[in-house]
Amino acid sequence: MSDDPPLLSRIEAVEDPALERTLGELGLVEDVSVSDGVAAVTLRFDAPYAPDEKAIGDRLREVVRAAGLEPELSAWDGNPDPNNPLESVRNVIPVASGKGGVGKTTVATNLATALAERGATVGLLDADIYGPNVPGMLGVEAEPGLSMSGTLVPPVVDELRVMSMDFLTEGDEDPAMLRGPMVDKLLAELIRDVEWGTLDYLFVDLPPGTGDEQLTLMQHVPVTGAVVVTTPEDIALGDVRKGIRMFLDQGIPVLGLVENMSSFHCPSCGDDHPLYGTGGGEQLATEFDLPLLASIPMDPEIRASGDATTAVTVVEDTPAADQFRQLRDAVTNQVGAVNRAAVADLDPQSSDNPLVEPTQGEKDGREDRTEQHDATS
Ligand code: ADP
Ligand code: MG
DSSP, rough: OOOOOHHHHHHHEEEETTEEEHHHHHHHHHEEETTTEEEEEEEEOOOOTTTHHHHHHHHHHHHHHHOOOOEEEEEOOOOOTTTOTTTTTEEEEEEEEESSSSHHHHHHHHHHHHHHTOOOEEEEEESSOOOHHHHHHHOOOOEEEEOOSSOEOOEETTTEEEEEHHSSTTTEEEESSSOOOHHHHHHHHHHHHHHSOSEEEEEEEEOOOSSHHHHHHHHHHHOOOEEEEEEEHHHHHHHHHHHHHHHHHHHHHHHEEEEEEEEEEEETTEEETTTTTOHHHHHHHHHHTTTTEEEEEEEEHHHHHHHHHOHHHOSOOOOHHHHHHHHHHHHHHHHHHHHHHTTTOOTTSSSSSSSSSHHHHHHHHHHHHHHHHHHHH
């Protein structure tokens, strides 16, 4: 028996809580086949280790077990796209900001490490030509290897596959002196000529600004969505706004904002001090209708771990490590929601898409429709 209509309809009736529709309505069930008491369910899910997708998976397992079968869930691999140089990478996620020194590298390395720690296969591409800090922060000592076919094999540190501009511009080359086209060429090489293998997530630590490097990345690979880092003070916000607009102008979703250095938790007096002011992350989130994914305090542990060449999440169980794990969960949930909305062909701009926060007027209209629905059902 290759198909079981009653089971299929029960599976398709399961709700996607983030998109507020059933899996069937969203077209997320690729295949259900039953044999020898096992129901193999293939879903068009693409965010490994996202808590929301795990919860939907758990619900589906209950439904299958209730039908007296053993569930076997898997994610669909998609159609191969020969034009995509990162075809075996499920999600490409730039970590960006319009501004330098806000903690992009800190966020990118800790986020990547926290995901790898969970079991995901993760790559980290350090594309910051002006300050390639990833190898330093993670303590990468190995050089990339060279495969038989001449591609670069990234060194593995803390379970992460790492490539950096730093590896390509060693010796007497001062990367900051390279001309634009040279930078483009190097970045394209880092994307195309690296043996990333199969990855669940590839994080890209982008340089500050809204220039060539960012555009090169976006022209060469399909980007899932960006994580934008800001600090709370007003002066940072103008630059970060430009950073957000750059992605949105290219039609690239912004998964959400991270407010870094939100406050300083004083170890001696126990109080939180807002060294850089308050509310910047919240303000941008409201302005652009984006989720605020995490607020990470200033924590001497974070700086010390950066200098000590270990990400906080692999250090010990510190409050800072917990913040990064929360950020990991929020980011993967957003990746999942964006990918599932794309499968379902929900218009990323339309207010019919629950990922788009409605304006007050639309919200009122929506509530009316709900009432009508209740009245008729
Ligand atoms: P960017 O990549 O945006 O230039 P970095 O991640 O290199 O910024 O951070 C700049 C400096 O601030 C680094 O020395 C880093 O260790 C430190 N830092 C970043 N975030 C925090 C934090 N939340 N608490 C303490 N130090 C931090
Ligand atoms: Mg940096």
